[in-house]
Amino acid sequence: MNLLIRVLIAVFITVCVSQSSSLAVKSKKSYIVYLGGINQELEASQIKDSHFEFLGSILGSKERVDEALIYSYNKQFNGFAALLDEEDAAKLAEHPDVVTVIQNKGRKLHTTHSWDFLKLEKNGVIGSSSLWTKAKFGENIIIANLDTGVWHESKSFNDYGYGPIPSKWKGGCENETLVPCNNKLIGAKYYNKGFQARYGKLNSSMNTAHDHEGHGSHTLSTAGGNFVPGVSINGLGTGTAKGGSPRARVAAYKVCWPPTLLGGQCDDADIVKAFESAIHDGADVISISLGGPPAEYMNDGLAIASFHAVKKGITVVFSAGNDGPTPGSVTNLAPWAITVGATTTDREFQSFVDLANELNLKGLSMSKPLPHSGFYPLINAANAKAENASMMNATLCAEGALDPKKVEGKILVCLRGGNVGRVEKGVVAASAGAAGMILCNAEADGEELIADPHVLPATHITYADGLRLFAYLNSTNEPLGYITQPETALNIKPAPFMAGFSSRGPNTITPEILKPDITAPGVNIIAAYSENEDPVLPYNILSGTSMSCPHVAGVVGLLKSIHPDWSPAAIKSAIMTTANIKDNNGSPMLDENKNEANPFSRGAGDIDPNRAMNPGLVYDSTVNDYLDFLCTRGYNKSIIQKFSDHPYQCPENNSILDFNYPSITVHKLNGTVTVTRRLTNVGPPGMYTVRVKSPAGISVDVKPNILVFEKKGEVQKFELTMKADGTSVIRDYVFGELIWFNGKHYHVKSPIVVSVA
Numbered sequence: 001m002n003l004l005i006r007v008l009i010a011v012f013i014t015v016c017v018s019q020s021s022s023l024a025v026k027s028k029k030s031y032i033v034y035l036g037g038i039n040q041e042l043e044a045s046q047i048k049d050s051h052f053e054f055l056g057s058i059l060g061s062k063e064r065v066d067e068a069l070i071y072s073y074n075k076q077f078n079g080f081a082a083l084l085d086e087e088d089a090a091k092l093a094e095h096p097d098v099v100t101v102i103q104n105k106g107r108k109l110h111t112t113h114s115w116d117f118l119k120l121e122k123n124g125v126i127g128s129s130s131l132w133t134k135a136k137f138g139e140n141i142i143i144a145n146l147d148t149g150v151w152h153e154s155k156s157f158n159d160y161g162y163g164p165i166p167s168k169w170k171g172g173c174e175n176e177t178l179v180p181c182n183n184k185l186i187g188a189k190y191y192n193k194g195f196q197a198r199y200g201k202l203n204s205s206m207n208t209a210h211d212h213e214g215h216g217s218h219t220l221s222t223a224g225g226n227f228v229p230g231v232s233i234n235g236l237g238t239g240t241a242k243g244g245s246p247r248a249r250v251a252a253y254k255v256c257w258p259p260t261l262l263g264g265q266c267d268d269a270d271i272v273k274a275f276e277s278a279i280h281d282g283a284d285v286i287s288i289s290l291g292g293p294p295a296e297y298m299n300d301g302l303a304i305a306s307f308h309a310v311k312k313g314i315t316v317v318f319s320a321g322n323d324g325p326t327p328g329s330v331t332n333l334a335p336w337a338i339t340v341g342a343t344t345t346d347r348e349f350q351s352f353v354d355l356a357n358e359l360n361l362k363g364l365s366m367s368k369p370l371p372h373s374g375f376y377p378l379i380n381a382a383n384a385k386a387e388n389a390s391m392m393n394a395t396l397c398a399e400g401a402l403d404p405k406k407v408e409g410k411i412l413v414c415l416r417g418g419n420v421g422r423v424e425k426g427v428v429a430a431s432a433g434a435a436g437m438i439l440c441n442a443e444a445d446g447e448e449l450i451a452d453p454h455v456l457p458a459t460h461i462t463y464a465d466g467l468r469l470f471a472y473l474n475s476t477n478e479p480l481g482y483i484t485q486p487e488t489a490l491n492i493k494p495a496p497f498m499a500g501f502s503s504r505g506p507n508t509i510t511p512e513i514l515k516p517d518i519t520a521p522g523v524n525i526i527a528a529y530s531e532n533e534d535p536v537l538p539y540n541i542l543s544g545t546s547m548s549c550p551h552v553a554g555v556v557g558l559l560k561s562i563h564p565d566w567s568p569a570a571i572k573s574a575i576m577t578t579a580n581i582k583d584n585n586g587s588p589m590l591d592e593n594k595n596e597a598n599p600f601s602r603g604a605g606d607i608d609p610n611r612a613m614n615p616g617l618v619y620d621s622t623v624n625d626y627l628d629f630l631c632t633r634g635y636n637k638s639i640i641q642k643f644s645d646h647p648y649q650c651p652e653n654n655s656i657l658d659f660n661y662p663s664i665t666v667h668k669l670n671g672t673v674t675v676t677r678r679l680t681n682v683g684p685p686g687m688y689t690v691r692v693k694s695p696a697g698i699s700v701d702v703k704p705n706i707l708v709f710e711k712k713g714e715v716q717k718f719e720l721t722m723k724a725d726g727t728s729v730i731r732d733y734v735f736g737e738l739i740w741f742n743g744k745h746y747h748v749k750s751p752i753v754v755s756v757a
């Protein structure tokens with residue numbers, strides 16, 4: 001979860017969640033009971049009745065059902081959420097009609113310039129060949145966002161110049177008094193019964209889709225916010241704010257609530273209900289910037305709900321998580337969805353630390369400048385320790401750990417981390433009377449810097465520069481320094497590079513599917529916010545994969561708009577095979593430590609919207625391919641049938657290696673293996689030739705090595721045989737690349753990842 005968000009909403013915890021209310025239901029837990037797809041011949045109300053009846057047969061009385069039932073899912077898929085004791089849950093799980101019983105999980109939430117960086121515009125000018133122009137800015141596409149709701153008052157959601165709402169839309173605003181709809185913001189609903197069943201009652205003033213936290217408004221406006229000129233933060237980053245599909249219609253489904261002491265913010269039962277609504281209401285794209293630890297697909301409500309969305313042709317875009325750079329930290333692993341990691345752009349908000357010994361240290365900041373020029377006294381927070389506080393807490397600028405008498409009027413030097421948010425440290429420094437703050441990375445943070453809008457003049461420096469600063473503080477009795485006014489710097493090189501926090505592969509559930517799929521800008525992104533918070537910020541700068549996810553959702557909206565016939569898999573393939581793996585130095589994209597980024601961090605690369613418009617070929621998949629995938633997971637066939645509207649059989653010789661994914665991963669290669677793929681032509685007729693960059697120690701043979709497509713829609717298969725040569729020393733994982741190319745225009749690229757047994 002983004003640290004900034006954590007700080008800003010932490011105050012809600014005690015205010016809104018009553019502490020005592022969950023005692024009565026302590027022995028019970030909330031579960032999703034999933035019964036498969038819906039029987040098309042039944043009305044929603046009949047399915048709902050069947051849930052009452054079914055649950056009644058287990059619990060024994062209608063009263064107990066009324067008490068237990070949280071939601072009935074009866075429009076897009078069949079199931080319900082209920083508070084159950086373990087015995088009843090076990091009984092349900094054994095019932096032949098039940099596909100799976102999932103104990104609900106709590107989940108966590110995980111601009112103006114980024115579109116220029118992605119070449120949709122150049123210095124504010126939008127060219128005729130931009131995907132924006134071609135896709136009419138995503139006009140009439142509907143983007144749903146499952147998050148903390150919407151600050152509808154934001155200019156990003158005004159509907160000036162919008163025509164009537166697309167006729168297919170069945171959604172709306174649940175309470176027009178609290179959050180009114182217009183022709184831009186066409187949906188606002190909230191779901192909190194699951195949250196309350198898990199964490200206790202919310203104040204009834206929370207029964208609204210209104211965004212009290214800012215996260216949801218930020219992500220929604222990044223995906224589909226209208227053009228808003230003249231946006232800046234503390235005078236920085238001035239420009240026209242807009243989303244990826246700036247003319248799209250948007251709908252907010254509020255599923256996340258003030259974070260609890262248990263760490264959760266969003267509950268599966270609510271998220272699954274919101275998925276059902278968004279599918280039913282007629283969304284084209286669902287953007288969802290939250291997640292929890294990865295789980296097997298049948299034990300993951302989000303995987304099941306997103307499957308039903310994709311089955312209806314809706315593209316689902318998830319954030320990869322902010323638990324990088326730990327290997328295996330990536331979450332939201334369903335192969336039918338798009339999983340997005342985060343990268344930087346070429347813009348920085350620079351604010352230097354000038355020291356009296358003439359050292360200048362580069363930091364990042366979006367804070368206000370110091371009130372007067374000239375040096376200020378500096379103090380290491382460790383030397384400003386309050387008598388009753390621990391040294392560690394003082395060093396970290398934790399609340400109550402500083403002695404105001406020592407801090408007053410000085411620039412305070414704080415260490416990042418220790419479960420104290422970056423902005424929170426600024427609040428502590430300011431309330432102790434500091435004139436400014438220098439935030440120093442701990443060793444683990446390395447060079448990752450975040451430009452926060454702190455409540456006092458402040459800047460954020462790297463670990464290496466922090467050491468220089470501490471050495472200076474040690475060297476003199478009267479250390480002096482200055483924090484320069486933040487300034488916008490463009491064309492920063494290298495860019496993009498991986499954000500350190502962006503979660504990494506390998507995929508811990510299905511190692512044969514590479515995740516994340518793609519990266520997009522997610523560091524220092526400016527977008528709409530909630531003005532419920534102090535300081536009041538109509539626009540705010542945030543970092544996280546939460547921010548990169550809606551960038552991809554916005555681009556998906558554009559692609560849907562010009563290719564309404566493309567499946568979610570085709571759209572995903574187009575985005576992946578055209579992605580950028582080089583930075584603006586023309587070198588391979590780097591990670592946060594300046595090493596070459598590999599597919600476990602960057603997936604297929606950084607999104608390139610204009611090229612995604614015209615990929616030439618796509619690796620397409622149908623619902624049956626996803627069912628085949630589930631077969632490879634060893635699920636009971638009669639259970640897989642329940643996902644399908646048609647009779648379905650798991651194929652013979654079904655191998656996950658043949659699942660038509662746009663990236664190629666072989667797990668534990670032992671000797672030789674053959675992988676098959678099929679390509680669909682979505683461009684002009686043409687001849688494609690293969691080029692392979694073999695992973696170290698692996699020979700790769702592609703048959704055939706030329707594919708000729710005579711018309712649009714034509715499908716061609718190929719086989720890729722990989723053999724470990726056994727002679728060279730092989731690391732855990734080795735990486736390569738497969739490219740089908742046709743002249744200059746079409747380069748259909750896939751990462752290859754191999755681990756050797």
Ligand SMILES: *[C@@H]1O[C@H](CO)[C@@H](O)[C@H](O)[C@H]1NC(C)=O
Pocket residue numbers: 094095096636637638639
């Ligand atoms: C699948 O599970 C159902 C219910 O648990 C059972 O009746 C059926 O025999 C199983 N089928 C197979 C092929 O294992």
Ligand SMILES: *[C@@H]1O[C@H](CO)[C@@H](O)[C@H](O)[C@H]1NC(C)=O
Pocket residue numbers: 174175176177178
């Ligand atoms: C809308 O919210 C207001 C204020 O909480 C409430 O009084 C009203 O009953 C709500 N309307 C609907 C339709 O839920």
Ligand SMILES: *[C@@H]1O[C@H](CO)[C@@H](O)[C@H](O)[C@H]1NC(C)=O
Pocket residue numbers: 015016203204205
């Ligand atoms: C609920 O919220 C309202 C508005 O913020 C506040 O006035 C009221 O005191 C809260 N009630 C409880 C029980 O916390």
Ligand SMILES: *[C@@H]1O[C@H](CO)[C@@H](O)[C@H](O)[C@H]1NC(C)=O
Pocket residue numbers: 388389390393398399420
């Ligand atoms: C350190 O600060 C935390 C809050 O940030 C507090 O819970 C803890 O008790 C403090 N520890 C000491 C030793 O003061």
Ligand SMILES: *[C@@H]1O[C@H](CO)[C@@H](O)[C@H](O)[C@H]1NC(C)=O
Pocket residue numbers: 386388389390399400401
């Ligand atoms: C130390 O004492 C001050 C004043 O009595 C109090 O505000 C602060 O919370 C205390 N800090 C800790 C860490 O106990």
Ligand SMILES: *[C@@H]1O[C@H](CO)[C@@H](O)[C@H](O)[C@H]1NC(C)=O
Pocket residue numbers: 467468470471474
């Ligand atoms: C500064 O001095 C402290 C205490 O004497 C010491 O622990 C620390 O390593 C010194 N830091 C640097 C960077 O010299």
Ligand SMILES: *[C@@H]1O[C@H](CO)[C@@H](O)[C@H](O)[C@H]1NC(C)=O
Pocket residue numbers: 652653
């Ligand atoms: C499956 O594999 C077996 C053994 O390799 C082969 O005999 C059979 O024809 C294959 N079946 C299909 C449907 O490809």
Ligand SMILES: *[C@@H]1O[C@H](CO)[C@@H](O)[C@H](O)[C@H]1NC(C)=O
Pocket residue numbers: 670671757
């Ligand atoms: C590799 O395959 C051979 C032959 O099939 C088998 O004997 C061996 O155990 C396998 N090695 C590993 C590490 O799986």
